[in-house]
Amino acid sequence: MSNMSAFERLLRCTYALAAVGFADAFRHFTFVRVPVRVNCANHICKQYPSERQDIQTVFQRRDFIEQIMFGVGSLLVLSPRPSFAGDETIPETQAAYVSPPNQKFRYTVTPPPSFAPSNKPLKTHLDEINFSPPDARGYALGITVDPVRIKSIREFGTPEEVAARVVTAEVNRDGVFQVTLAKDPVEDADAGGCYDIEYISEGKRGIKRFVTRIYIKDGFLYVLTAQSKEDEYDTSREKEVAACVKSFKPL
Numbered sequence: 001m002s003n004m005s006a007f008e009r010l011l012r013c014t015y016a017l018a019a020v021g022f023a024d025a026f027r028h029f030t031f032v033r034v035p036v037r038v039n040c041a042n043h044i045c046k047q048y049p050s051e052r053q054d055i056q057t058v059f060q061r062r063d064f065i066e067q068i069m070f071g072v073g074s075l076l077v078l079s080p081r082p083s084f085a086g087d088e089t090i091p092e093t094q095a096a097y098v099s100p101p102n103q104k105f106r107y108t109v110t111p112p113p114s115f116a117p118s119n120k121p122l123k124t125h126l127d128e129i130n131f132s133p134p135d136a137r138g139y140a141l142g143i144t145v146d147p148v149r150i151k152s153i154r155e156f157g158t159p160e161e162v163a164a165r166v167v168t169a170e171v172n173r174d175g176v177f178q179v180t181l182a183k184d185p186v187e188d189a190d191a192g193g194c195y196d197i198e199y200i201s202e203g204k205r206g207i208k209r210f211v212t213r214i215y216i217k218d219g220f221l222y223v224l225t226a227q228s229k230e231d232e233y234d235t236s237r238e239k240e241v242a243a244c245v246k247s248f249k250p251l
Contacts, residue, residue, distance in 0.1 A: 096247065099127070105145050105220045110247035112240045115141060126220075138208070138229040139237075141244060146221045153195055153216045159185035162214070163197045175204040182209065191249060192217070200230055209233045211241050217250040224248040 096110045097117070105127065114133035127145040156162060163185035171179040182198040194215045201208050207230040215222040226241045 097129075097131075098251070099129075099145075103127070105218070105222075106251040107143070107145070107222055108247070108249060108251055109141075109143060109224065110244060111141055112244055136232070138206075138227070139232070140227050142225050142227075143248070144221075144223045147219055148216060148221045149219070150216060151219075152193065153214060154193070156216075159187050159195045159197070162195055163199075166197055166212070167199055170199065170201055170210075173203075176201055177204075178202045188213075191246070194249075196245065207231070211245055213245050213248055215250050220250070222248075222250050 094111055094113045094115065096108050098108045099106050111131040112133070114135065115131040116134065118130050118132060119128075125144040125146050129143050131141040133139060150156060153162070157165070163181060167179045167181060170176060179199055179201050182200050185195060185197045188194050188196055192215065194213050197212045197214070199210055201210060209228045209230050211226040213224045224245060226244060228237055228241065
């Protein structure tokens, strides 16, 4: 090392810093080791990793939040349901929907009685489906599934931390003015350790209530999001959404 020229030592420092940058740029739901600092004193680059796992290993959170928010966005593009004679008849009960069995992931949910399934023309997730009623605009339910490389949502953060990032991502969406949490985010341990987040979004398209349940199981991220106009989110609808959210779970 002592025989290296000053230029070669500087070049090696540059390569080390570039490697750190590439490690941060090319990631996909995984943990990437990032040095706490890079010391190039005396023209020699040395890495000093911390013994603390939360500093030594940095989870790249942005992609995770983007997948959750894409699930919210999928509700905004619903394929219209065809209208048939007798379509006005709304069932008093709804059968549970179960995703097709020929997949590595499966889940079940019981939508509100009047909801019928529809699909986006262009899918942006590994799997996604929307449900909506024929007689209530702005009231919808969406489910998305995407692969991840973490085993538990707790590896990503606490319910409060995840909620803070979801709210931040939502307020940065085009046309959104203000976002507030409607309830404290919670972890439902009895339902398998999922996170429930409820917030109100105010923007160009009006004021909307979003209720989200997030699971991670066997390498897949499951996100359910219910959406309603805030001025129509009365006690009856709140109970209807709550029952639907609680019915959602991976199999």
